[in-house]
Amino acid sequence: MSPLTDNQLEDLLRSTFASKEPLAPPHAPRLARQVLRRRDGRRRVVRRAVLAATAVAAVATLAVPVLRGVGRLSSEDSAGSTYGGAQAASPAPGWRWESSLGVQIQVPRIWAVNDYGCDQDDRPSVVRGAWPAEPCKPRELPTKELAIIAASAVRPASPAAPPAKVRYWILQGVPAQRADGRLADGRFAAWVWLPSLQVAVMARTLSAATTKRIADSVRLAAPTDNNGCPAQAPPAGPPRAGSAGFDPVAVSVCGYRLARDGTAQPVVWFSYLAGGDLVRLLAADLGRGRRVAGCAGPDPGGSALAVGMRHADGTLAWLRVRGCPAGAGEADDGATMVQLGPRTMAALHR
Amino acid sequence: VDQASFEDRVATSGAALLRLAVMLTGEPHLAEDLVQSTLVKAFRKWRRVAAAAHPDAYLKAMVVNEFLSWRRRRTNQELPAAPVDDRPSGEDVGAAQAARAVCWELLGDLPRQQRAVLVLRYYEDLPDEEIARVLGCGTSTVRSNAARALARLREVVPAMDEEARP
Numbered sequence: 001m002s003p004l005t006d007n008q009l010e011d012l013l014r015s016t017f018a019s020k021e022p023l024a025p026p027h028a029p030r031l032a033r034q035v036l037r038r039r040d041g042r043r044r045v046v047r048r049a050v051l052a053a054t055a056v057a058a059v060a061t062l063a064v065p066v067l068r069g070v071g072r073l074s075s076e077d078s079a080g081s082t083y084g085g086a087q088a089a090s091p092a093p094g095w096r097w098e099s100s101l102g103v104q105i106q107v108p109r110i111w112a113v114n115d116y117g118c119d120q121d122d123r124p125s126v127v128r129g130a131w132p133a134e135p136c137k138p139r140e141l142p143t144k145e146l147a148i149i150a151a152s153a154v155r156p157a158s159p160a161a162p163p164a165k166v167r168y169w170i171l172q173g174v175p176a177q178r179a180d181g182r183l184a185d186g187r188f189a190a191w192v193w194l195p196s197l198q199v200a201v202m203a204r205t206l207s208a209a210t211t212k213r214i215a216d217s218v219r220l221a222a223p224t225d226n227n228g229c230p231a232q233a234p235p236a237g238p239p240r241a242g243s244a245g246f247d248p249v250a251v252s253v254c255g256y257r258l259a260r261d262g263t264a265q266p267v268v269w270f271s272y273l274a275g276g277d278l279v280r281l282l283a284a285d286l287g288r289g290r291r292v293a294g295c296a297g298p299d300p301g302g303s304a305l306a307v308g309m310r311h312a313d314g315t316l317a318w319l320r321v322r323g324c325p326a327g328a329g330e331a332d333d334g335a336t337m338v339q340l341g342p343r344t345m346a347a348l349h350r
Numbered sequence: 351v352d353q354a355s356f357e358d359r360v361a362t363s364g365a366a367l368l369r370l371a372v373m374l375t376g377e378p379h380l381a382e383d384l385v386q387s388t389l390v391k392a393f394r395k396w397r398r399v400a401a402a403a404h405p406d407a408y409l410k411a412m413v414v415n416e417f418l419s420w421r422r423r424r425t426n427q428e429l430p431a432a433p434v435d436d437r438p439s440g441e442d443v444g445a446a447q448a449a450r451a452v453c454w455e456l457l458g459d460l461p462r463q464q465r466a467v468l469v470l471r472y473y474e475d476l477p478d479e480e481i482a483r484v485l486g487c488g489t490s491t492v493r494s495n496a497a498r499a500l501a502r503l504r505e506v507v508p509a510m511d512e513e514a515r516p
Contacts, residue, residue, distance in 0.1 A: 009500055010472060015472040016453040017373055024369040025382045032360040035389040036353070182379055208383045 008142030037143070054181065092213070099225035099271040100129040100149040101199045106217035107147045110208065116146065126206070128270035129257070142185035145205040147214045150192065152200035158205075170345065172220045180215065190215040221268060229251055229254030229271040230317075233264040233306045236320040239336030246284055250275045252308035264304035274347075281344040282307070286319075290339040295324030305348060307331070321348065357395050360389060367413055373469040374417045376458045390415040396483050410474065411484040414466050418485075456506055464499040467492055 004012070091097055095106045107126045115125035124145035140146075158164045160181025167178045172196065180190040181203065188211040191202045203214040224230045224321035233256045254271045305321040319331040327342035340348075364385070371381035381481070392399050392412055402408040457465055470481045471492075478496075482489045 004504055006500075009503060012449060012453055013468060013472040014502075016450040016457070017469070019450050020372060021369050023378050023381075024365065024372045025378050031364045031385070031389075032357040035360065035386050036356075041514060188379070189434060208379065 014331070016170075029347075032151045037206070047113050091217075095213075095217075097226040098126045098128065098147070098149070099221045099229065099268055100226055101151060101269070102197050102221050102231065102267050103149060103194065103199050103202055103218050104200060104217075104221045104225050104227075105147060105149065105214055109215060111145075111147070116148070120144070132221075140204075142187065143206065145187075145210070146203065147205075148200075148202045150200050150202065151198060153198045154231070155195070155201055156191040156200050156253070159183060159191060165348040171218065174220065176218075178215060180212070186317050188212075192218045225268060225271055227254070227271040227273045228252035228308055228310075231268060231302055232266050233320075234308075234318045235334070236318050236332045238317055239333045239335035248279050248309040250310045251279055251282060252279075252310070254306040254308065256304045256306070257277045258304055264306075267324075269303055278344075278347045281347055282309070282319075282331075285340045285344050286333075286338055292337050294329050294337055295330060307348070321345075324347075352396065352400065355400055356393055359400070359405060359409075363409060365407065367409060370410055370413055370469070370474065371417070374414065374466060374471050376454070382419055384420065385413060387420070388413045391416070414470065414484055415486075418462055418466060452506060453503065456503055460499055460502065464495045467495040468499050471496060 013287055057300045064257070091106045094109050097104050098107050099105075105126075109123065110124075112123045114127055115121060115123045116127045119189040120140070122141050122143055125147075126139040127146060127148040129149060129151070137239050155166075155177065156179075157202075158181065159179055160183070164179040164181035169176055169178070171192075171194065174194055177193045177195070178190065183189050187204045187206060188208045189202070189204045190211050191200055192215055193200045197220075201215065201218050203211045205214070221229075223233050233254065253273065253274060255269045256267070257269040259279045260267050307321050309317045309319060311317070317333065319333050320338065321329055323329045323333045323345055327345055329340040329345040329348075331338050332342050365387070368381055371384040372378055375381045375384055388409070391446045392409060399405055399408050399412075457468065461466070466485065467481060470476045470484060471478070476484070478489045478492045481492045485492065
């Protein structure tokens with residue numbers, strides 16, 4: 001057996017490369033459009049990141065003494081606080097935490113929320129707490145980007161054809177399964193399924209890196225998620241509204257799905273951190289202290305809200321919030337029931 | 351930026367860029383992502399790209415350099431893709447095809463710089479001086495990278511049957 005000559009070696013390389021040309025994806029006319037869309041997305045992210053950085057710098061300058069001992073949070077959607085205990089971690093720049101059904105994931109900060117279902121449009125969106133029974137089968141555009149946290153007792157379908165290889169591992173002590181692949185429409189897809197929680201996270205995006213980051217970011221949200229929400233809805237209290245030192249700087253909004261008997265189910269349906277406008281609206285309503293006796297009928301939103309008011313002195317007080325007919329609501333701080341205006345309720349249920 | 355000019359160029363050169371990206375990455379989905387990333391960057395400086403004497407060559411150089419920088423960044427080393435079906439093929443695979451399969455697999459194990467040199471030399475048929483210009487290194491570096499890569503290939507191929515050779 002003699003060694004290859006230089007010419008034979010070169011011929012082998014040339015024929016190898018030539019034989020692999022069919023592997024190249026078909027030059028679809030959508031390539032230029034995909035590039036332009038990706039570039040637009042990056043510009044939006046950069047623009048928002050610059051705005052966010054400016055806002056954070058300004059708030060940090062003004063509010064460092066105030067926030068000492070509270071954790072860092074000042075503006076709307078300031079995900080990545082240190083409220084979450086063991087698994088708390090800052091999201092990557094331009095990303096935020098989303099929590100639902102006992103798991104949390106990171107999604108791009110600019111993504112919409114729950115733009116999914118019958119009337120969905122083309123916006124990228126996270127879907128919080130999707131249940132299998134949707135009122136209609138949504139028809140997704142091939143440019144739609146989604147990260148769905150869904151209740152799922154069965155393993156999701158393969159994201160690719162031929163079926164993707166399923167990987168098994170242990171995520172924070174619970175069995176987990178994952179598959180990555182490519183959909184027929186070209187989107188990059190991945191799912192992570194946690195059978196013991198009966199929850200699946202499914203990502204479908206136009207970028208391999210985005211899909212990977214979403215799937216990689218899956219974490220358990222117990223006992224408290226990164227937005228400061230415990231799995232069990234906390235009781236209201238201690239009463240703080242109207243008292244000295246009532247100075248909320250941020251809120252953890254924790255939504256719990258209501259069971260048939262009206263009690264909150266022991267898993268976070270959705271959660272987020274907020275500052276800015278929502279804090280001002282809540283502070284105004286609570287400061288006004290308009291007492292109510294409690295509205296009749298079930299919460300029209302179908303959820304129980306626990307709102308953690310994080311004060312400048314580092315203390316935390318929980319409100320239990322429920323919606324009433326005509327858009328208003330009421331907040332129970334453990335001692336009194338105070339009316340919340342429709343604007344506050346709309347902001348809470350964004 | 352002249353968007354129409356950009357779209358025209360992508361329409362005419364996109365297929366070639368995708369093929370080059372496949373040779374570099376070894377995988378079609380990664381190749382598509384590589385080309386998209388490159389074109390996003392190219393779009394930002396499109397006036398300069400369009401004004402180049404050979405815009406196609408300019409874009410190909412960008413693809414190669416994006417590939418090299420991609421692989422340097424750890425975050426991009428493992429991108430999800432449809433898994434490769436590694437079961438034995440049921441087809442009657444010819445000897446030459448088997449040789450190419452071995453060669454392709456070996457290319458995937460080469461350091462990025464060596465693979466890029468082989469792709470540019472034996473797929474794009476560029477002279478070493480041009481490869482050096484694309485990679486931003488000297489011709490001696492190109493030749494030494496090529497020599498090392500060919501030596502590794504030669505280590506594997508002698509173990510194959512004579513009839514499996516090209």
